[in-house]
Amino acid sequence: MNQLLEEIYSTKLVKDAAGNSINPFPTATPYDIGVVLKEFIQKYNLERTLEVGMAYGLSTLFICQAHQDKGTGIHTAIDPMQNNLWKSIGLLNIERAGLADKLRFMESCSHEALPQLLTKGEKLDFAFIDGSHHFDYTLIDFFYIDKLLHLGGYVVFDDIWMPGIRKVVSYIIRNRNYELMKINTKTSAWKGFAKSTKRFLQNPLERDYGGIKLISSNVCVLKKTSEDNRDWDYHRSF
Numbered sequence: 001m002n003q004l005l006e007e008i009y010s011t012k013l014v015k016d017a018a019g020n021s022i023n024p025f026p027t028a029t030p031y032d033i034g035v036v037l038k039e040f041i042q043k044y045n046l047e048r049t050l051e052v053g054m055a056y057g058l059s060t061l062f063i064c065q066a067h068q069d070k071g072t073g074i075h076t077a078i079d080p081m082q083n084n085l086w087k088s089i090g091l092l093n094i095e096r097a098g099l100a101d102k103l104r105f106m107e108s109c110s111h112e113a114l115p116q117l118l119t120k121g122e123k124l125d126f127a128f129i130d131g132s133h134h135f136d137y138t139l140i141d142f143f144y145i146d147k148l149l150h151l152g153g154y155v156v157f158d159d160i161w162m163p164g165i166r167k168v169v170s171y172i173i174r175n176r177n178y179e180l181m182k183i184n185t186k187t188s189a190w191k192g193f194a195k196s197t198k199r200f201l202q203n204p205l206e207r208d209y210g211g212i213k214l215i216s217s218n219v220c221v222l223k224k225t226s227e228d229n230r231d232w233d234y235h236r237s238f
């Protein structure tokens with residue numbers, strides 16, 4: 001594992017350009033989730049990856065390190081608030097880790113940046129959606145990422161403890177050709193039960209297509225199994 005990552009998770013601190021220490025948690029990606037992202041990219045040899053939402057750059061470090069370890073690949077991170085809200089700490093961490101050559105950064109809103117990539121004809125193997133957690137913005141992120149994603153590519157949704165995120169995933173499972181993948185985040189049975197209970201109590205009447213509420217982690221992975229071939233009037237309630 002990258003030395004900087006080990007240091008951040010052991011001290012629970014990141015540093016800005018002036019050397020000031022900041023606790024990035026609970027905003028930052030948990031260690032077990034970062035490991036899942038890294039191992040997933042390495043296991044399937046995913047070359048072109050993207051994330052919406054960079055913040056302190058911990059997920060970015062894991063993904064760029066995956067490309068570094070396998071010797072190929074490039075990662076794109078989109079974050080309109082990197083310099084203002086996050087004090088450029090995500091970008092600084094990438095430089096400190098020696099991974100700058102593995103990253104392309106776009107300081108723009110995802111609903112502006114993703115159409116630009118689509119216009120350029122770019123393609124993706126993997127995307128991590130962790131930007132705005134509103135239903136509509138998350139759905140827009142998926143809409144464009146789906147068009148950028150190769151057949152057989154993967155999209156990961158963070159923070160499925162939030163009802164709006166689960167609603168987007170539910171829409172995809174019901175209306176699009178995506179398969180919910182099993183992942184192992186080594187979450188204990190007790191923590192998994194606690195997460196499922198919390199999700200149920202948020203909205204007891206919420207339909208749970210695909211068993212999203214029962215996922216032990218706070219992320220879920222969907223695999224694109226075919227291109228969009230819906231009839232013009234196709235719709236399933238979600």
